[in-house]
Amino acid sequence: MTDRPEASLVRRPGRTLSAEDGLTPLLASYHLRTEAEKGEAVAEVDALPDRYRAEIADPATAFADDMVLLALSGSAAVGCVVVTAPDAGRSEIKRLWTDPVFRGRGVATTLLDAALEQAAESGAHTVRLSVWRWRTGAIALYGRLGFTVTESWDEREQLVCMERAV
Template sequence: MTDRHEVVIVRRPGQGPATDRLAALLTAYHLRTEAEKGVAVTDADGLADRYRAEISDPGTAFAGDAVLMALSGDTAVGCLVLTAPADGRSEIKRLWTDPAFRNRGIASGLIRAALAHAAETGVATVRLSVWKWRTDAIALYERLGFTAADSWETRDQLLCMERTV
């Protein structure tokens, strides 16, 4: 892969191989997040129950949510979950790009697709929370129009952001 135009964003990956690819992306996301928090987890078995549930059955874990996956050919290179609308808002969760495919516009493509989906479903505001040490992600969100918001999170070190659609 040499060009970002080879990446396709798909909504709600189906069963079978697509679910396996999504599970692999979610596993990488959770393992990296735990490592960044200083928690030594070597595989999915060491993750919290709620994260293992997402990995083992993303269809159930994200029922009602919009699940987006970026594919390069048959290779899953990124994912994003946009929660079902509630009170005119949806939330971006689990944005992840395979490190080998970063800096090719995949994350911004996933976010733009999520914003388009939100607009199509009548959502007025999209919000997200991001660990404060993920400065590259924060810069991306700011470039895409997200601004800091009053926190709805109880966990320390999370920055809450939102933007109107």
């Protein structure tokens, strides 16, 4: 018997998101943690850059054309990832986040497997992502799932860009 609760997965077209989905607190945690890791710690969502506050305040608009995958433990959202609609045969994975309490339980791998499946079903032939250089655990996970480092498409320093075929 395990004390680890199972997580189920749900897909939500971005435009259908609502406050009840539980995405907002996950996005807030993701962005607050990222800013802290960049050395720009802020205590509250209101102090985040405008583009991040907009995602948190209205994910249905921010991700209107995308698919949002949520990992649930019971009715509580414990992880998320966003898969963009294909553009020229390429989708992007963004905002992968697992509640720290649920890390080490395969939630991120489950989300990524589903994201790759979603991209393939949407007609993408390639999936790409960017990850901060210091997130070595995430980079290792992406590598295990077949992603390889590629030339950067993003001008921000410290980002590692990766891609793989689906």
